[in-house]
Amino acid sequence: MKTAADTADAPAAATPRDRQEPGDRNELSYGLLPQVLGYHLRRTQVAIFRHFSRTVAAEENITPGLLGMLQVIAANPGLAQSRLAEAMEVDRSTIVKVVDQLEGRGLIVREPSPHDKRSYCLRLTGEGTAALRRMLALMRRHEDEFTQALSAEERQLLIRLLERLHSPAAPSPDRQAPR
Numbered sequence: 001m002k003t004a005a006d007t008a009d010a011p012a013a014a015t016p017r018d019r020q021e022p023g024d025r026n027e028l029s030y031g032l033l034p035q036v037l038g039y040h041l042r043r044t045q046v047a048i049f050r051h052f053s054r055t056v057a058a059e060e061n062i063t064p065g066l067l068g069m070l071q072v073i074a075a076n077p078g079l080a081q082s083r084l085a086e087a088m089e090v091d092r093s094t095i096v097k098v099v100d101q102l103e104g105r106g107l108i109v110r111e112p113s114p115h116d117k118r119s120y121c122l123r124l125t126g127e128g129t130a131a132l133r134r135m136l137a138l139m140r141r142h143e144d145e146f147t148q149a150l151s152a153e154e155r156q157l158l159i160r161l162l163e164r165l166h167s168p169a170a171p172s173p174d175r176q177a178p179r
Helices: 006-009 035-060 063-074 081-088 092-104 126-146 151-165
Strands: 108-112 121-122
Touching: 035 063, 035 126, 063 081, 063 092, 063 121, 063 126, 081 092, 081 121, 092 108, 121 126
Parallel strands: none
Antiparallel strands: 108 121
């Protein structure tokens, strides 16, 4: 029979907390990352994409990029495929695949350009217009839900500040600052 003295010297059973690595016991440190704009932009982008996937994409089977392209095509009927690639900042091979996908879903038509036989113009189909209308309603709801922690003024300020950072006038490693 074990006595109290015997059990006092025996090691206690390991708890899940004891089995953790030493660094896991404390809250994780992110070092300087919380002071880095890119870190916050990336975390926000991931959160926005997850919410978009649960709301808009779940109902309409669309990615943010494809929805953006549909919106640009709708706002610019007859847009050259090459110009869409420039506007969306994707290479030509990517835009061909995307246009093939949208055309295959019956959302857009690709027509030869009347001005350049080597180029194609893009337009929404009737089905594409109806789908875009549904998608934009879902996107508005997604935006409202995602930004509910911000006032309308804060949301507009955030958009303006981000626009300043990515506008053509903003300094960037690949372009000179305006003088």
